Structure formats: structure tokens, C-alpha cells
Amino acid sequence: MRAGDLLVDIGPLRTSRDFRAIFIARIVSLFGLGMAMVALSKQVYDLTGSTFGVAVSSMIMSVTVLAGSLWGGWAADRMDRRKLILWARGSAALAFAGLAVNAFTPDPQLWAVYLCVAWDGLATGVSVTALMAVAPTLVRPDQLPAAGALISLTGEIGSVAAPFLGGVLLALAGPAPVFALTAATTAVTTLLLLRLRPLPPVVDEDDEDGAEDSGSPLAAFRFAVRNRVVGGLLALGGINALFNMPMVLFPEMVDKRFGGGDVMLGLLYTAPAVGAILVSATSGWITRAARPGRLLLVAAFTGGLAVIGFGLSGSAAVAFAMLAVGGAAGTVYEILEYALVQHNTPDRLRGRTVSVLTSQGTTGDIVGDVEVALVAKWFSPAGAAVVNGVVCAAAAVVVAVTVPGLRKATLPREEEEEPGDDGPPGEDTAAPAPVGAVVSPAKPAPAGGAPSAIG
Known part of the structure; x- marks a missing residue:
């Protein structure tokens, strides 16, 4: 393998004008959102004087994102996805504008903060689901892993850089200008996404997977359970969401085992992103994997x-290394899951299938934090990490043995000729095949964390 083959594949950016628009919009959006989250936590803590108040805002966001993704999945399979995306992003900009107006007032109101957070959560859930449903129609089938890697890379960079910039701006000017800047960046993403062509859902009347599509989310769930690739990913993803990286243990682990105070705590939170960035930046080998299901x-x-390894580590250096490895492995999983789910799901069900997976991750994060906290009380923080790791590793083995369709899953190989990018602005110059319309059980696809298209 040549050294150049290790670098992230930017083919989707070269061949698809619409994917470029989404990619640039995502970068702008992630930086605005990352800064806003820092300002939001600080403002809520200042208004309430308690960590519980911050937890309430986080819970409101999680619940409304879940609701938005469920409705957004249904809507993405029923209406023009471009209009849905633009409506959702424009609504999110209004939510951040509301946060800015409230923060600029002499006496900011907590109820107004929670209301804006709920509104933004709904809009974000809708836009993320619709954007993920759209992505396969913007690139060639063989470019799905590369598209997933590019999305993952921007997310990891944003998760490291944006909070730092938000903290600096918050220290210099307070939360109001941060919210105003986020409203502006969100408005910019909406303008960038205006370049997308109309994206009506595809109705495939000849789809073998059956056409008893009532339009409800249950239709997507039934499809996922029956499909040997997507069903395997659904089972494995649910377990991973509940028992994966136990970040809620970090403060107690630092306090009782590693020491180092806030600096060490920050390093532990950064470690998974370090591993993820390294893998995303060198993801060429992942996108060319002959057996993506097995690699997943x-x-x-x-x-x-x-x-x-993190639970058993006796030093901060080993813990950091284990967390970085975990972040790297999680990114490989996410890139391949993204490609496999998109490739194996019919377009008529893609919005709702994505919403099922998104909902699984959101609820898993909420319930998983409670689970690991309870296990930590019964054993210890280190013991809880070991238990979670054992469950995840065992689940991978069980799924590998019991779901051969996932283990043998493949993806389309690279096409010999790449289409040009010289078409008129309104056309889809990448001319991709209708990925969702051809779903062959003999061609399963990889699974992972299905990276969100716009944060």
C-alpha cells in the first residue's frame, strides 16, 4: 500500500458539488455549535448555581433531539429533503438568536434559555436525520465510506477546537456575543445549503424488501430487524450505546486514581478525540477495505x-493511550456503519431508519450514563469500566458468530471513471446511482456510529 493511500479520501469533495456544500456548511456549523455549548453551560450554571441546572439543559436537549429525529425521519421519507433541511437550519438560527437576545438583557431568564434549547434540539434532530438520509444520493456508492470519513474528521476537529475558541470568547465577552456568533454561523450554513438541488424521496415500487410501508417509524424498524446487515448493526449499536466509553467516570477516576486535577480531566476528555482524528486523517485504508463488515x-x-484497558490502567499515561485507542476504534466503526447502513437501506425508508439509529444512540447515552454510575456504586469506577468493556467486546464476538451477513458484508468497489464536476449549478454533477433503490442481501454494508451531517 502506498503512503498516499493512507490519507483521507477527498474524492466525494471533488466529484459532488452538493456534498461539498454540506461539508463546508458542517464545518461552519460545528464551530458555532461547539462555542455555544460552552457558553450555554456557563450561563445556566451562573443562573442556577448548580450542576443540576446544567444537567437539566442537557436532558432537554437530548429529549428534544430524540423527538426531532423521530419526526424528521418520517418527514424525510415524505417530503423534499432540501426544504426540510433548510427549514430546520433556519429554525435553529432563530433559537440561537433567542439565546443571544435573552443573554443581552439585564436579567436573563432561565425559562427562556430552556425554551430556546428545546427549540434548537427539535431543529437539530430534524436536520441531522434529513441530512444523513440525503448523503447517499450525493455521492457514488463506492464513495460512501470516504464520505463518512470526511464527516467524522470534521466532527472530531470541531470537538477539539470549537470548545477552546468558545471558552476564549466567553472569557473575553460573555455568553451573549457567543450566542450571536452561533446564530450568524447557523444562518450561514442555511445559505450554503441553498445550493442543494431539490431532493424528493425516491419511491421504489419494485423493492423486494416489501412494500408494506405504512409511513410509520415501525416500518423502518421492521426493515432493520429483517435485514441481516442493518439488523446486526442495530443490535451491536444498541449494546455499544449502552456500554461504551464511560466518560461520566472520568472525574472520579482522576480524583481517586490518577490525580492531576482539572488538567488531567481535560486530557482524558481529549484522548478519544486524539485517536479519532488520527484515524480519520489516515482513513484511506478503511475506505478501501475488502471486508468492511469484518473490519467493523x-x-x-x-x-x-x-x-x-482504561479500567485496569494504573497510570494516567496508560489511561490516555487506552482512551485514544478506543476513540480510534470507534471512528473506524462509525465510518463503516455509516456506509453499510446507507448502502443497505432503500431510499423510501432511509429517513426513518436513520432516525431509529439516531434515537438508539441518544437514548443509549442517557441510559448508559445511569447504568455505569450504578455499576460504579456496586463495584468501583474502574470496575464499572471493565464491566462495560467486557460487554462490548463480548457483543462483537456474539454478533460476528450469529450474524454472518454482517461479518461478510461488502461495499461497491471504486468505479474506474470519475464523473466531472463541471455541470451547471443546479445539477447533481456526481451523477450517483440510486444507492437506496438497489438493496441486495448478498451485498451487506459496514456499520458504525453514523456520523451526523450537521451538528
Whole structure:
């Protein structure tokens, strides 16, 4: 393998004007959102004087994102996805504008903050689901892993850089200008996404997977359970969401085992992103994998081992290394899951299938934090990490044995000729095949964390 083959594949950016628009919009959006989250936590803490108040805002966001993704999945399979995306992003800009107006007042109101957070959560849930449903129609089938890697890379960079910039701006000017800047960046993403062509959902009347599509989310769930690739990913993803990286343990682990105070705590939170960035930046080998299903399962197993290693680590250096390995393995999993789910799901069900997976991750994060906290009380923080890691590693082995369709899953190989990018602005110059319309059980696809298209 040549050294150049290790670098992230930017083919989707070269061949698809619409994917470029989404990619640039995502970068702008992530930086605005990352800064806003820092300002939001600080403002809520100042208004309430308690961590509980911050937890309430986080819970409101999680619940409304869940509701938005469920409705957005249904809507993405029923209406023009471009209009849905633009409506959602424009609504999010209004939510941040509301936060800015409230913060600029002499006496900011907590109820107004929670209301704006709820509104933004709904809009974000809708836009993320619709954007993920759209992505496969913007690139060639063989470019799905590369598209997932590019989306993952921007997310990890944003998760490291944006909070730092938000903290600096917050220290210099307070929360109001941060919210105003986020409203502006969100408005910019909406303008960038205006370049997308109309994206009506595809109705495939000849789809073998059956056409008893009532339009409800249950239709997507039934499809996912029956499809041997997507069903395997649904099972493995649910377990990973509940028992994966136990970040809620970090403060107690630092306090009782590693020491180092706030600096060490910050390093632990950064470690998974470091591993993820390294993998995303060198993801060329992932996108060219001959057996993506098998590689996904290996990544899930490795992630479990990394969590076990974190729980058993006796030094901060080993803990950092284990967390970085876990972040790297999680990114491999996410890139491949994204490609496999998109490739194996019919377009008529893609919005709702994405919403099922998104909902699974959101609820898993909420319930998983409670689970690991309870296990930590019964054993210890280190013991809870080991238990979670064992469950994740064992789940990967069980799914590998019991779901051969996922283990043998493949993706379309690279096409010999790449289409040009010289078409008129309103056309889809990448001319991709209708990925969702051709779903063959003999061609499963990889699984992972299905990276969100716009944060």
C-alpha cells in the first residue's frame, strides 16, 4: 500500500458539488455549535448555581433531539429533503438568536434559555436525520465510506477546537456575543445549503424488501430487524450505546486514581478525540477495505478491549493511550456503519431508519450514563469500566458468530471513471446511482456510529 493511500479520501469533495456544500456548511456549523455549548453551560450554571441546572439543559436537549429525529425521519421519507433541511437550519438560527437576545438583557431568564434549547434540539434532530438520509444520493456508492470519513474528521476537529475558541470568547465577552456568533454561523450554513438541488424521496415500487410501508417509524424498524446487515448493526449499536466509553467516570477516576486535577480531566476528555482524528486523517485504508463488515466487528471488539484497558490502567499515561485507542476504534466503526447502513437501506425508508439509529444512540447515552454510575456504586469506577468493556467486546464476538451477513458484508468497489464536476449549478454533477433503490442481501454494508451531517 502506498503512503498516499493512507490519507483521507477527498474524492466525494471533488466529484459532488452538493456534498461539498454540506461539508463546508458542517464545518461552519460545528464551530458555532461547539462555542455555544460552552457558553450555554456557563450561563445556566451562573443562573442556577448548580450542576443540576446544567444537567437539566442537557436532558432537554437530548429529549428534544430524540423527538426531532423521530419526526424528521418520517418527514424525510415524505417530503423534499432540501426544504426540510433548510427549514430546520433556519429554525435553529432563530433559537440561537433567542439565546443571544435573552443573554443581552439585564436579567436573563432561565425559562427562556430552556425554551430556546428545546427549540434548537427539535431543529437539530430534524436536520441531522434529513441530512444523513440525503448523503447517499450525493455521492457514488463506492464513495460512501470516504464520505463518512470526511464527516467524522470534521466532527472530531470541531470537538477539539470549537470548545477552546468558545471558552476564549466567553472569557473575553460573555455568553451573549457567543450566542450571536452561533446564530450568524447557523444562518450561514442555511445559505450554503441553498445550493442543494431539490431532493424528493425516491419511491421504489419494485423493492423486494416489501412494500408494506405504512409511513410509520415501525416500518423502518421492521426493515432493520429483517435485514441481516442493518439488523446486526442495530443490535451491536444498541449494546455499544449502552456500554461504551464511560466518560461520566472520568472525574472520579482522576480524583481517586490518577490525580492531576482539572488538567488531567481535560486530557482524558481529549484522548478519544486524539485517536479519532488520527484515524480519520489516515482513513484511506478503511475506505478501501475488502471486508468492511469484518473490519467493523474487529473495531467494535478492539473498542471493548480499550475500555477494559482504561479500567485496569494504573497510570494516567496508560489511561490516555487506552482512551485514544478506543476513540480510534470507534471512528473506524462509525465510518463503516455509516456506509453499510446507507448502502443497505432503500431510499423510501432511509429517513426513518436513520432516525431509529439516531434515537438508539441518544437514548443509549442517557441510559448508559445511569447504568455505569450504578455499576460504579456496586463495584468501583474502574470496575464499572471493565464491566462495560467486557460487554462490548463480548457483543462483537456474539454478533460476528450469529450474524454472518454482517461479518461478510461488502461495499461497491471504486468505479474506474470519475464523473466531472463541471455541470451547471443546479445539477447533481456526481451523477450517483440510486444507492437506496438497489438493496441486495448478498451485498451487506459496514456499520458504525453514523456520523451526523450537521451538528
